[in-house]
Amino acid sequence: MHTYMNIAKSARISDDFWNVTDQAGMFDLVVAGLGDGRHRRLSDGHEFVNMSSYSYLGLDTHPQIVQAAADGVLAEGSLNTSTSRMRIRFGSLRAAEDELSDLFGVTAVTTASCAVASWVTLPLIASGLFTENIAPLMVFDKNAHFCLNAMKASVADEAEVVTIAHNDVEALEELCRTHPRVAYVADGVYSTGGRAPIPELLRLQERYGLFLVFDEAHSISTLGTNGRGAVLEELGQINDRTVVITSLNKGFGASGGAIFLGPTGSQARYDTAIRNGPLMWSQRINTAGLGAVIASAQLHRTDELAQLQRRLQANVDLFDSMVQTDLSGDGLPIRFVQVGSETATVNLAAALLDRGYYASPIFFPIIGRGRAGLRLMLRANMSAAQIEEFANLLKELNVPAEQPA
Amino acid sequence: MHTYMNIAKSARISDDFWNVTDQAGMFDLVVAGLGDGRHRRLSDGHEFVNMSSYSYLGLDTHPQIVQAAADGVLAEGSLNTSTSRMRIRFGSLRAAEDELSDLFGVTAVTTASCAVASWVTLPLIASGLFTENIAPLMVFDKNAHFCLNAMKASVADEAEVVTIAHNDVEALEELCRTHPRVAYVADGVYSTGGRAPIPELLRLQERYGLFLVFDEAHSISTLGTNGRGAVLEELGQINDRTVVITSLNKGFGASGGAIFLGPTGSQARYDTAIRNGPLMWSQRINTAGLGAVIASAQLHRTDELAQLQRRLQANVDLFDSMVQTDLSGDGLPIRFVQVGSETATVNLAAALLDRGYYASPIFFPIIGRGRAGLRLMLRANMSAAQIEEFANLLKELNVPAEQPA
Numbered sequence: 042m043h044t045y046m047n048i049a050k051s052a053r054i055s056d057d058f059w060n061v062t063d064q065a066g067m068f069d070l071v072v073a074g075l076g077d078g079r080h081r082r083l084s085d086g087h088e089f090v091n092m093s094s095y096s097y098l099g100l101d102t103h104p105q106i107v108q109a110a111a112d113g114v115l116a117e118g119s120l121n122t123s124t125s126r127m128r129i130r131f132g133s134l135r136a137a138e139d140e141l142s143d144l145f146g147v148t149a150v151t152t153a154s155c156a157v158a159s160w161v162t163l164p165l166i167a168s169g170l171f172t173e174n175i176a177p178l179m180v181f182d183k184n185a186h187f188c189l190n191a192m193k194a195s196v197a198d199e200a201e202v203v204t205i206a207h208n209d210v211e212a213l214e215e216l217c218r219t220h221p222r223v224a225y226v227a228d229g230v231y232s233t234g235g236r237a238p239i240p241e242l243l244r245l246q247e248r249y250g251l252f253l254v255f256d257e258a259h260s261i262s263t264l265g266t267n268g269r270g271a272v273l274e275e276l277g278q279i280n281d282r283t284v285v286i287t288s289l290n291k292g293f294g295a296s297g298g299a300i301f302l303g304p305t306g307s308q309a310r311y312d313t314a315i316r317n318g319p320l321m322w323s324q325r326i327n328t329a330g331l332g333a334v335i336a337s338a339q340l341h342r343t344d345e346l347a348q349l350q351r352r353l354q355a356n357v358d359l360f361d362s363m364v365q366t367d368l369s370g371d372g373l374p375i376r377f378v379q380v381g382s383e384t385a386t387v388n389l390a391a392a393l394l395d396r397g398y399y400a401s402p403i404f405f406p407i408i409g410r411g412r413a414g415l416r417l418m419l420r421a422n423m424s425a426a427q428i429e430e431f432a433n434l435l436k437e438l439n440v441p442a443e444q445p446a
Numbered sequence: 447m448h449t450y451m452n453i454a455k456s457a458r459i460s461d462d463f464w465n466v467t468d469q470a471g472m473f474d475l476v477v478a479g480l481g482d483g484r485h486r487r488l489s490d491g492h493e494f495v496n497m498s499s500y501s502y503l504g505l506d507t508h509p510q511i512v513q514a515a516a517d518g519v520l521a522e523g524s525l526n527t528s529t530s531r532m533r534i535r536f537g538s539l540r541a542a543e544d545e546l547s548d549l550f551g552v553t554a555v556t557t558a559s560c561a562v563a564s565w566v567t568l569p570l571i572a573s574g575l576f577t578e579n580i581a582p583l584m585v586f587d588k589n590a591h592f593c594l595n596a597m598k599a600s601v602a603d604e605a606e607v608v609t610i611a612h613n614d615v616e617a618l619e620e621l622c623r624t625h626p627r628v629a630y631v632a633d634g635v636y637s638t639g640g641r642a643p644i645p646e647l648l649r650l651q652e653r654y655g656l657f658l659v660f661d662e663a664h665s666i667s668t669l670g671t672n673g674r675g676a677v678l679e680e681l682g683q684i685n686d687r688t689v690v691i692t693s694l695n696k697g698f699g700a701s702g703g704a705i706f707l708g709p710t711g712s713q714a715r716y717d718t719a720i721r722n723g724p725l726m727w728s729q730r731i732n733t734a735g736l737g738a739v740i741a742s743a744q745l746h747r748t749d750e751l752a753q754l755q756r757r758l759q760a761n762v763d764l765f766d767s768m769v770q771t772d773l774s775g776d777g778l779p780i781r782f783v784q785v786g787s788e789t790a791t792v793n794l795a796a797a798l799l800d801r802g803y804y805a806s807p808i809f810f811p812i813i814g815r816g817r818a819g820l821r822l823m824l825r826a827n828m829s830a831a832q833i834e835e836f837a838n839l840l841k842e843l844n845v846p847a848e849q850p851a
Contacts, residue, residue, distance in 0.1 A: 045603050048573035049581075052722050059721050069720075070534045074523045083537050096528035110525055111516040114734055118479045120515055120701050123501035128806055129475045132488050153558045154729035160565070160596075168453035176454075188727055191565075194599040198450050296525050296732045315474075316464050317457050322593055324559035327701045329519055329734030401533055 045193040045202075051406050058383045058404045058413075065391040067402060076102045077422045080399070089394060090427055092417050093401035097263040097374050098349040099422030100294025106336045110295075113332020120327040127315045133331040140338035145269050147279050147301035148311055151334070153324040155258045155288035155298035156188035161319045162254065162286055162300055163192040166224050167199035170313050171284070172252055176200040177222035182237070183207050186256050189226050210241045217249035224252035229272040229285070230260035233408060233416060234368045234375040239275045246282055253283045262292030263353065263374060268341045279304055289326070295337045296330025353421040356428055360419055363432035377403070378435065379414035386413040392438050398431045450598040450607075456811050463788045463809045463818075470796040472807060481507045482827045485804070494799060495832055497822050498806040502668040502779050503754040504827030505699025511741045515700075518737020525732040532720045538736040545743035550674050552684045552706035553716055556739070558729040560663045560693035560703035561593035566724045567659065567691055567705055568597040571629050572604035575718050576689070577657055581605040582627035587642070588612050591661050594631050615646045622654035629657035634677040634690070635665035638813060638821060639773045639780040644680045651687055658688045667697030668758065668779060673746045684709055694731070700742045701735025758826040761833055765824055768837035782808070783840065784819035791818040797843050803836050 043050075062068045072080035077099060078091045100106055113133055114120060122129045134151070141149035152158040169176040179200045181190065184207045193202050205212040217223050225245075227237045237255065245251040257270040265274030272285055279285070285301040287293075302310040314320055326334065340346060353374055361369040366376050380386040383404045390402045393415075404413040419428070448455075467473045477485035482504060483496045505511055518538055519525060527534045539556070546554035557563040574581040584605045586595065589612045598607050610617040622628050630650075632642045642660065650656040662675040670679030677690055684690070690706040692698075707715040719725055731739065745751060758779055766774040771781050785791040788809045795807045798820075809818040824833075 042603060042605070046569070046600070048569055048604060048722055049575055049579065052573070052575060052718065055721065059717070067533070069532060071537055071540050072527065072534055073537055074527070076523055078528070080527070080534065091527075091529060091534065093533075094528040101524045101526065101528045107519060107523055107525070110519045110732075110734060114512060114515045114519075118481055118512055119506045120512070120699075120735065120738055121506065121695060122477065122479070122485070122496075123483070123499040123506045123696070124496060124804075124806065127474060128472070128498075129477055129485065129496065129804065132476055132478055135476050153562065154727075156565075156724055156727050156729050157558070157562065160561075164451070164453055168457070170454055170457060174454065186727075188724070191600070191724070194603040195451070195596070198447060198599040199453060200447070290526060290729070290732075291528070294525075312464070313457065316460065317453055318596070319561055319593070322559075322561050322591075324561050324695070327515075327695075327732065327735055329515060330525065330732055333525055399529075399534065401529065 045197070054410070055405055061384055061387050062402055065387045067387060067390050067394065070399070074102065078420055089397050089399045090423070091399045092431055093399060094420060095259065095291040095418055096294060097292045097353055097418065097420055098294065098346070099420050100262065100292065100337055100340070103294055103340070105340065106294050106333045109336030110329040110333040113328045116332070117328045120329070121325060125321060126325045127321060131328060133328055133335065134325060137326070137331045137334040140335050141299055142305060144267060144338050144341055145273060145301060146305055148303055148305060148307040150300050150302060150311060150314055150320065151289070151326050152298040152300065152320070153326060154290065155256065155286060157319055157324065158286035158298040158300045159188040159192055159256070161314060162284060163189065163226065164195050164199055165314060165317060166252065166254060166284065167196040169200070171310065172222045172224070175222045177224040177252055178203060178216060178220040180205055180213060180216055180223060180225045182227040184231055185227055186232055186258070189256055208238050210238055210245070214245055217245055217251055222252070223249065224254060226254045228259070229255040229257040229270060230373055232259055233403065234373065234377050235371065236271055236373065239272055243275065250282060255283070255285050256287070257285050258288035258291050259375065261287040262341065263350065268292070268346055268350070281307065289334055293337050295333035297326035297334070349421040353419060356419045356421065356423050359425060359428050360432060363429065364435055374419040376417040376419070377414050378417060379412060381411060381413060383413040386415065389438055390415060393434060396434050398434060450602070451596070459815070460810055466789055466792050467807055470792045472792055472795050472799065475804070479507065483825055494802045494804050495828070496804045497836055498804060499825060500664065500696040500823055501699060502697045502758055502823065502825055503699065503751070504825050505667065505697070505742055505745070508699055508745070510745065511699050511738045514741030515734040515738040518733045521737070522733045525734070526730060530726060531730045532726060536733060538733055538740065539730060542731070542736045542739040545740050546704055547710060549672060549743050549746055550678060550706060551710055553708055553710060553712040555705050555707060555716060555719055555725065556694070556731050557703040557705065557725070558731060559695065560661065560691060562724055562729065563691035563703040563705045564593045564597055564661065566719060567689060568594065568631065569600050569604055570719060570722060571657065571659060571689065572601040574605070576715065577627045577629070580627045582629040582657055583608060583621060583625040585610055585618060585621055585628055585630045587632040589633070589636055590631055591633055591637055591663070594661055613643050615643055615650070619650055622650055622656055627657070628654065629659060631659045633664070634660040634662040634675060635778055637664055638808065639778065639782050640776065641676055641778065644677055648680065655687060660690050661692070662690050663693035663696050664780065666692045667746065668755065673697070673751055673755070686712070694739055698742050700738035702731035702739070754826040758824060761824045761826065761828050764830055764833050765837060768834065769840055779824040781822040781824070782819050783822060784817060786816060786818060788818040791820065794843055795820060798839055801839050803839060
């Protein structure tokens with residue numbers, strides 16, 4: 042018991058921080074959307090800019106995608122077929138998966154969320170069905186996203202589970218040397234910033250046949266040709282030793298999640314995924330989300346996407362030029378401004394919100410105790426004026442320009 | 447290893463059946479919706495009535511609900527807030543949860559699906575946070591839905607797990623006698639038909655403080671005052687030893703799932719659920735689904751709902767008068783027509799589809815091997831003519847009127 046989780050203990054530790062957050066008015070803000078990452082708090086009409094929105098390209102309020110969502114429901118006349126998707130599905134579900142498959146050169150299947158994609162994927166891979174019917178040693182990066190970590194107990198019912206230090210390629214290589222089949226579970230881009238050592242991991246894949254499972258929720262759309270993300274950009278073309286799960290609800294600007302099961306035409310894997318586990322049950326992206334997925338996939342093929350990526354990069358550069366953080370210059374839109382104490386972090390966030398900028402205070406269990414800070418996410422649809430004002434407010438409210446390691 | 451699941455083994459056994467289903471054209475029908483549970487197959491334009499739709503009241507194509515879904519996206523101008531729901535949520539998410547809470551006299555929280563509701567609920571309950579900080583013995587009914595069973599490994603990392611025979615009140619009482627805290631995990635109404643012995647379970651609750659967790663996905667909307675389902679109808683009012691999870695995507699006619707955490711105003715439980723686990727991550731019902739949830743909740747208060755329930759009951763009675771099954775007369779809309787051999791079942795389903803009626807062939811692992819058959823789900827929006835024609839086709843295609851036990 043408590044090999045992988047201890048919910049009561051985690052809750053005891055984090056509850057105090059959440060209570061502080063709640064008391065500072067930084068928990069459960071109920072809002073109306075104003076577009077372009079701006080919100081109006083319903084309780085008092087206070088308007089603010091969201092500096093922690095994961096809609097990195099601003100697609101969540103893109104008029105074409107929003108309209109396609111509304112049209113998607115009306116076109117099918119229902120939110121779903123009211124039968125498991127593997128038995129009866131709407132044309133829009135097939136169209137969405139075909140669009141994604143074609144866009145990224147993969148065999149894509151959609152899920153109700155990225156977390157559900159993790160739930161579908163990890164036990165299946167652990168079962169050995171994707172690795173010549175030999176259950177692989179399942180190696181998790183210590184910092185892999187919660188939705189991956191939360192599957193460890195289920196995965197351990199199918200295969201041996203090991204957790205290694207963050208980005209520890211050496212430890213992973215040692216495991217590859219001593220085990221016939223190894224699967225490594227990591228984020229491509231981590232939700233708290235930074236990325237996996239993708240080239241080194243691909244080297245291990247080439248040398249040892251390492252199976253790679255990446256959560257690319259914070260990388261799809263934002264990075265790479267047609268928004269294919271950090272992993273596929275490095276790979277060029279997905280191979281049959283790599284599975285990518287992602288959100289379609291973050292950078293992609295739609296709803297739900299997806300699994301890239303392998304190269305185009307991986308029908309056997311598709312069947313295996315559909316027939317065994319959560320995809321059998323009655324959960325899928327509703328027709329509004331599907332309408333948005335299709336519209337967003339089409340937009341990913343246009344020059345508008347490349348323009349938005351460039352605008353995002355310019356905003357990241359502008360922010361980096363004004364606020365020095367550990368991650369400055371890494372080319373990613375996620376920045377962590379470390380403050381240290383949980384209370385100071387929450388107070389800073391509350392003061393920023395008063396001045397019109399929301400930034401998420403982050404603490405245990407998302408990161409270690411006593412290392413609290415603000416998680417910022419730059420967007421393409423922030424103006425230079427907004428970024429400059431926010432950076433100046435950060436300085437004015439007395440955050441040290443240089444962060445401790 | 448393989449204490450709870452063995453995916454590779456299950457896949458080996460079920461793959462043959464799925465292949466037969468696929469070859470018979472009964473797998474992955476891609477369709478357009480025609481309303482009222484009717485579909486048009488896109489490949490050839492063949493039209494059919496879905497006799498296995500879990501939209502028991504026909505709300506999935508209710509014009510007001512469908513329109514409210516489309517309007518829900520346009521009103522917020524986005525599918526989601528692009529930040530975790532516990533930090534920033536749209537007014538429509540609060541409104542949907544308030545409507546559900548008020549409608550059913552509970553503290554409701556919504557989830558991306560009923561399966562996600564299970565993922566949120568079971569480890570939390572196992573942790574002891576809902577039972578005076580003492581981890582309860584977690585007792586699963588053998589027939590509990592897959593999305594509950596799939597959590598066993600995670601639950602076992604927090605508490606001891608036991609599985610008992612279906613509806614075995616005696617075994618459960620023995621466990622209550624010998625353990626200080628026991629939680630029982632079951633479906634209120636089972637997806638393959640039949641229901642939990644709710645009055646007997648409530649008796650154990652009263653006597654021993656038994657904690658009850660019910661999946662009411664197949665019972666909410668369909669049964670009870672304002673569609674509150676079998677469990678709440680029996681309880682009258684939810685108590686703090688009962689948690690209900692449900693789908694909002696089945697009878698309810700919207701999207702996603704919900705957890706009824708306890709009586710109105712169970713703020714501590716709500717906070718615990720929101721702060722610890724999958725609800726922290728970025729998955730929620732999108733604004734289209736929320737628009738539909740709100741519209742459907744409002745419809746649940748009207749006489750229209752009671753009328754639809756009566757119409758459903760009349761259709762169930764009509765079907766029962768024509769086709770005798772093990773479940774005839776149980777007042778539920780789920781009927782299982784046992785055939786026996788998997789191949790005969792699939793062939794029967796294919797012949798029915800040719801004649802304009804879709805019925806899901808069901809086999810291992812959903813039910814035991816060699817006990818295959820058709821799962822039928824009656825709906826309020828079936829005409830008497832459809833039910834009569836279908837029942838006659840069942841007879842014509844040589845299904846014995848009396849089913850073996």
